[in-house]
Amino acid sequence: MFDRIIEFIRSIYAGKDYIPLHEPRFDQKEKEYVNAAIDSTFVSYVGEYVNRFEDMVCDITGSNFAVATVNGTSALHTALLIVGVQPGDEVISQPCSFVATANAISYCGARPLFLDVNKDTLGLDPEALEYFFTRYCSVRGQTCYNNQTGRRIAACVPMHTFGHPCRIDSLAKICKRYQVPLIEDAAESLGSFYKKQHTGTFGVFGVFSFNGNKTVTCGGGGILVTNDEKLAKAAKHLTTTAKVSHAYEYIHDAIGYNYRLPNINAALACAQLEKLEYFIKKKRELAETYAEFFDAEGIPFIREPKHALSNYWLNAIILPDRKTRNSFLEASNRAGVMTRPVWKLLNKLEIYKDCQIGLLQNAEWLEDRVVNIPSSVVV
Ligand SMILES: Cc1ncc(COP(=O)(O)O)c(C=O)c1O
The missing domain is CATH 3.40.640.10 (Type I PLP-dependent aspartate aminotransferase-like (Major domain))
Known part of the structure; x- marks a missing residue:
């Protein structure tokens, strides 16, 4: 499964040895x-x-x-x-x-x-x-x-x-x-x-x-x-x-x-x-391409929520558990395709560990599973 995802991302960013998560585009x-x-x-x-x-x-x-x-x-x-x-x-x-x-x-x-x-x-x-x-x-x-x-x-x-x-x-x-x-x-x-x-x-x-x-x-x-x-x-x-x-x-x-x-x-x-509109159009097209691929693979792809129009700054998928998440992060980064887990929850950082928290069921669930995948504008 990992190989197919990596190969698909490589096909989107064809010609690049290393694929970063998000790079700027200037002219x-x-x-x-x-x-x-x-x-x-x-x-x-x-x-x-x-x-x-x-x-x-x-x-x-x-x-x-x-x-x-x-x-x-x-x-x-x-x-x-x-x-x-x-x-x-x-x-x-x-x-x-x-x-x-x-x-x-x-x-x-x-x-x-x-x-x-x-x-x-x-x-x-x-x-x-x-x-x-x-x-x-x-x-x-x-x-x-x-x-x-x-x-x-x-x-x-x-x-x-x-x-x-x-x-x-x-x-x-x-x-x-x-x-x-x-x-x-x-x-x-x-x-x-x-x-x-x-x-x-x-x-x-x-x-x-x-x-x-x-x-x-x-x-x-x-x-x-x-x-x-x-x-x-x-x-x-x-x-x-x-x-x-x-x-x-x-x-x-x-x-x-x-x-x-x-x-x-x-x-x-x-x-x-001046290019924001164009960038967002391209990013939304990329998100659609990813969504179709991950739907076919049976992997949840994070889509814009109801009532929202998203810029799809960073695309993300949801893997079954932390172990799978870690294996995917290892395999993709080793293959030169930059991926990243969602941030470690802020209340788990040493500097914020004493802060008051509510029940964080959803945040914990997401932390174990969400991975960002390359999202730079493709022209
Ligand atoms: C959610 C969020 N808040 C704040 C910031 C801070 O922005 P900056 O890096 O421009 O200081 C960033 C990004 O870097 C961010 O992603």
């Missing part, structure tokens, strides 16, 4: 825009491309405001700070995610609290969230408290895993009822929609990553989106060292961050964003 446009940024001498935080990048992301997502940052992690950190996450608070998230989701919470001095995911979306399960709130929390005034720890639940950060939207409308409704600000970790889901609404636009903030492994990249980069002008201004201020606008004086009215995306990276981002 003349990227060179043209990066050269233009160099020629303009505006290579740092000020420049035409940073603003253009923000406008383009507003257009794509339907958000009113966007603030570009050096990466997705800093965008998450900023969003959490702006909604008021403070040391000693707790922030609900999912154990099935890249470590940056939990790290951004820790940067605020808060503790992540991990609840289960749905098996079909791999994202935070609304039922697990509702259960946790009703069983363990109470709202006093405008604030939600965890009755077990006495701590404030300061935010909820679900994630759209591999680009597949989670049940974000239900999560948004529940969070609203419990007065908990919703921040979407949409790092992986640029171009993905839930019920025709772009991911990242259901809560107070949505955050995207433009890391080299993402659907579109600018080397390193991130952006946060919001419909609230005041919050957008606060985010821009905090990410630009909290410098007060002045012709020549250095006045900083808070301890801000040097998180603004350089114009030279934004130039790359603009060129890439």
Whole structure:
């Protein structure tokens, strides 16, 4: 069975010795825009491309405001700070995610609290969230408290895993009822929609990553989106060292961050964003090709959830158990076809092992079985 899968993947990426999980695709446009940024001498935080990048992301997502940052992690950190996450608070998230989701919470001095995911979306399960709130929390005034720890639940950060939207409308409704600000970790889901609404636009903030492994990249980069002008201004201020606008004086009215995306990276981002639609078309075609093959093999292939339109950032299959998963990972990587298991659950990392968790049945089940397979755009 493994040989047939490896052979099939090799046939898709014919001519390549080593097949990575996800590689970027550049052409003349990227060179043209990066050269233009160099020629303009505006290579740092000020420049035409940073603003253009923000406008383009507003257009794509339907958000009113966007603030570009050096990466997705800093965008998450900023969003959490702006909604008021403070040391000693707790922030609900999912154990099935890249470590940056939990790290951004820790940067605020808060503790992540991990609840289960749905098996079909791999994202935070609304039922697990509702259960946790009703069983363990109470709202006093405008604030939600965890009755077990006495701590404030300061935010909820679900994630759209591999680009597949989670049940974000239900999560948004529940969070609203419990007065908990919703921040979407949409790092992986640029171009993905839930019920025709772009991911990242259901809560107070949505955050995207433009890391080299993402659907579109600018080397390193991130952006946060919001419909609230005041919050957008606060985010821009905090990410630009909290410098007060002045012709020549250095006045900083808070301890801000040097998180603004350089114009030279934004130039790359603009060129890439022009191809987002094309990339997603190709990625969806690839997913269909995989789906047909794995259907015939009797191996579950993770498809976009109901009501969702996914960018299929990373394709994934579900193997029968951990042993089979490990054997496949061994065989495929040995054969030069890069595959990877879904992340080790965050609550199992030494750094997060003491965090509160809900029942994590689905997350545990997925951790044993899910494997990502090569997903680069094929032209
Ligand atoms: C789910 C998730 N959250 C956050 C990030 C952080 O983004 P970045 O690497 O741009 O800091 C990433 C990707 O890298 C991610 O996959």
